[in-house]
Amino acid sequence: MASATPEFPARLRRCWHPVAYAHEVTDRPVAVSLLSEAVVVWRTADGRAHAMRDLCIHRGTALSLGWVADDCLVCPYHAWRYDATGACVRIPQSALTTIPARARTPVYQCQERYGLVWVCLSDDAPAYPLPEIPEFESTGWKVVNTGPFGWQADASRQVENFTDFGHFPWVHPGLLGDPDRPVVPDHSVEIRDHVLHYTIVRPEAPNSDEFPVFANEVTERPERRSRYELHLPYTIVLRLGWGGTKGMVYFFASQPEKANRCRGYCIIGRNYDFDDPDSTLQEFEDVIFGQDQRIVESQRPDQVPFDLADELHLRFDAVAVAYRRAIRTQQLG
Numbered sequence: 001m002a003s004a005t006p007e008f009p010a011r012l013r014r015c016w017h018p019v020a021y022a023h024e025v026t027d028r029p030v031a032v033s034l035l036s037e038a039v040v041v042w043r044t045a046d047g048r049a050h051a052m053r054d055l056c057i058h059r060g061t062a063l064s065l066g067w068v069a070d071d072c073l074v075c076p077y078h079a080w081r082y083d084a085t086g087a088c089v090r091i092p093q094s095a096l097t098t099i100p101a102r103a104r105t106p107v108y109q110c111q112e113r114y115g116l117v118w119v120c121l122s123d124d125a126p127a128y129p130l131p132e133i134p135e136f137e138s139t140g141w142k143v144v145n146t147g148p149f150g151w152q153a154d155a156s157r158q159v160e161n162f163t164d165f166g167h168f169p170w171v172h173p174g175l176l177g178d179p180d181r182p183v184v185p186d187h188s189v190e191i192r193d194h195v196l197h198y199t200i201v202r203p204e205a206p207n208s209d210e211f212p213v214f215a216n217e218v219t220e221r222p223e224r225r226s227r228y229e230l231h232l233p234y235t236i237v238l239r240l241g242w243g244g245t246k247g248m249v250y251f252f253a254s255q256p257e258k259a260n261r262c263r264g265y266c267i268i269g270r271n272y273d274f275d276d277p278d279s280t281l282q283e284f285e286d287v288i289f290g291q292d293q294r295i296v297e298s299q300r301p302d303q304v305p306f307d308l309a310d311e312l313h314l315r316f317d318a319v320a321v322a323y324r325r326a327i328r329t330q331q332l333g
């Protein structure tokens with residue numbers, strides 16, 4: 001199997017990364033990019049998703065241009081067939097009955113969870129499990145997929161932006177923040193293994209008429225209570241509420257496609273407003289992520305600098321500082 005690409009630490013290959021919404025992978029193979037590796041994702045008839053290197057050993061054609069037949073992926077050039085173990089099981093041009101052992105393509109670990117297809121490029125056991133989100137498996141919650149959001153930025157930048165408190169009043173005024181209350185309340189971050197835990201009660205904008213997606217009924221100086229888990233390297237579980245029983249779960253994961261390219265998946269659960277069409281939240285997040293995109297794509301360097309001396313950090317940047325430290329400790333950057 002190929003070694004780490006120079007722009008990514010090898011340990012990132014031992015992590016689960018999302019590569020597609022499950023509904024994007026139907027009866028045809030799909031080409032995705034993960035850590036600069038070309039990967040093809042496809043399904044066998046039992047519905048199981050599989051991931052393998054998107055390269056035919058014969059002449060280097062992209063297998064994702066081919067098709068699925070008899071639980072095999074068929075190369076579009078000369079119709080060699082690869083089964084789900086990556087072995088070539090049919091070479092139509094050859095009269096030989098034995099197929100050379102080298103006729104195969106590497107397969108990657110693949111699983112489907114939370115409506116996403118996840119891939120781990122390493123043959124070794126994945127370094128961390130996926131987060132547990134019992135709300136998404138409960139009938140008391142309705143789940144909506146938003147995005148995906150493809151940005152010209154490193155996944156670390158997209159993740160950091162999702163959890164950055166200081167920008168809400170300025171980038172999302174009236175939607176997520178209030179420019180009259182820009183001070184970030186104190187919060188502390190606890191790092192346990194590969195997960196950052198932190199909670200913040202922060203000022204937010206009143207629920208807007210345009211996008212009435214939140215359950216805050218206070219119109220003067222409303223506040224939002226948010227409990228975060230940032231799972232290294234690029235996944236966030238955010239549980240938020242307003243002091244009552246209504247709550248939301250934001251599950252955000254960024255796919256590191258290339259060093260300067262990522263694709264974010266934002267899955268939102270709510271225990272209220274079940275009749276609201278999915279499009280309300282989807283259009284809301286299109287606006288929010290659009291507001292963030294132009295900022296984050298302008299950031300230099302493309303990747304978050306994990307050396308603390310490279311930037312200026314103040315007290316309210318506690319999450320950013322902890323993220324940099326934990327990424328270094330876990331040898332992920």
Ligand code: FES
Nearest residue numbers: 056058059075078
């Ligand atoms: S290039 Fe794939 S079968 Fe020839």
Ligand SMILES: [Fe+2]
Nearest residue numbers: 161171172292
């Ligand atoms: Fe934002």
